[in-house]
Amino acid sequence: MRIFDADRQEWVGHEREQRIAELHGRDAVRQGKALRGVVTVLAVCGLGFGAWALGWKDEPRPTGYLTVLEQPSKSAGTGVEGDTAAPSPEGVPPAPYEEVFDEEGFRLAVPRGWVxxxxxxxxxxxxxxxRSPKGDGRLQVYRVGESSPYSSLRTWLDETPMxxxxxxxxxxxRRDDDGRPAARVEYVADTFKGEPDAGPWHVxxxxxxxxxxxxxxLAVYGSDADGRDDEEEFLSTALxxxxxxxxxxxxx
Structure with missing residues (x-):
């Protein structure tokens, strides 16, 4: 008796049919083993990818995209302890100074905490x-009545007991302040009447x-022992x- 083999598209006899059946069974076994191998490989790859992904996630993130830079500090001096100069927003005096509106009507900048x-x-x-809390720094502000800044200081030097x-x-x-006349004198002194003994003073x-x-x-007073740059900075800021x-x- 002959039958039609649909897989091979041909007519076969009984013996041929048994042979085909055996081939079909062996192919099925091979296909099953191959399928299990593919699944195993995919599983191993999946585990490897997962481990790599977890490891990558735990890696530290790059730090090259910083937006804030630490700025160096600078001592403010002039009797101000524990404060450092720092960058300030526009329209704000540099630390440790603050803007003040005095009762006499003028504006200037003085160190925070001064009395x-x-x-x-x-x-x-x-x-x-x-005055600084310790009394070793002072800013003095007042109007003068002479005809010019230079003559005001000349009169003070010539007529006032030192x-x-x-x-x-x-x-x-003789100096120039943005096109307006100015004058300046700088000196040291051991003592001032009514002031603490912080001398020699730099003025x-x-x-x-x-x-x-x-x-x-505008007159600034400070200890001469710590140098003279801090009084210069103080005067420049106040002015x-x-x-x-x-x-x-x-x-x-």
């Missing part, structure tokens, strides 16, 4: 002092014409932030 006092002389203008240990550092200078007395046409004095009463001044 204000007022001296009202029998003649002349009120004198404002800002403090003990007074030593003038260089000549009296910079700067007198100038402000934007209102009036003359003012750049100074604005006389009744005026509107841009911030530095």
């Amino acid at each position: 204000r006092d007022l001296v009202e002389p029998a003649e002349g203008f009120n004198v404002v002092n800002y 403090p003990g240990g007074f030593d003038q550092l260089g000549p009296l200078e 910079i007395d700067h007198r100038f014409e402000a934007v209102d046409g009036q003359l003012y004095a 750049s932030w100074f604005c006389p009463p009744g005026e509107t001044c841009p911030k530095p």
Whole structure:
């Protein structure tokens, strides 16, 4: 009897049919083994990929995309302990200074924590002092009545009794503050009446014409033992932030 083999598309006899059946069975076994091998390989690959993915996830992220840079600090000096200069937002004095609006009507910048006092002389203008907590630093602000900054300081040097240990550092200078007249004298002294014994003191007395046409004095006092750059910085900061009463001044 002959039958039709659909897989081979041919007619076969009984013996041929048995042979075909045996071949079909052997092919099925081979296909099963091959399928199990493929599954095993895929499983091993999947485990390997998972382990790699977990390991990659735990790797530290790159640190090259930093947006904040640490800035070096700088000592502020002038009797201010524990403070450092730092970058400041626009329109804000550098640390450790702060903007103040004094009761006498002017604006300037002084170190944080300094204490204000007022001296009202029998003649002349009120004198404002800002003092450090330890008393070893001072900023003095007042109006002057002479005809020019230079003549004001010249009169003071010629007619005022000097403090003990007074030593003038260089000549009296004529200066220019943004096109307006100014003058400056720098000196050291051992003692000042009514002031603590922090000497020798280093003093910079700067007198100038402000934007209102009036003359003012800014004088800074500090210990000479720690150098003289801190008083220079203090005066520069206070002067750049100074604005006389009744005026509107841009911030530095």
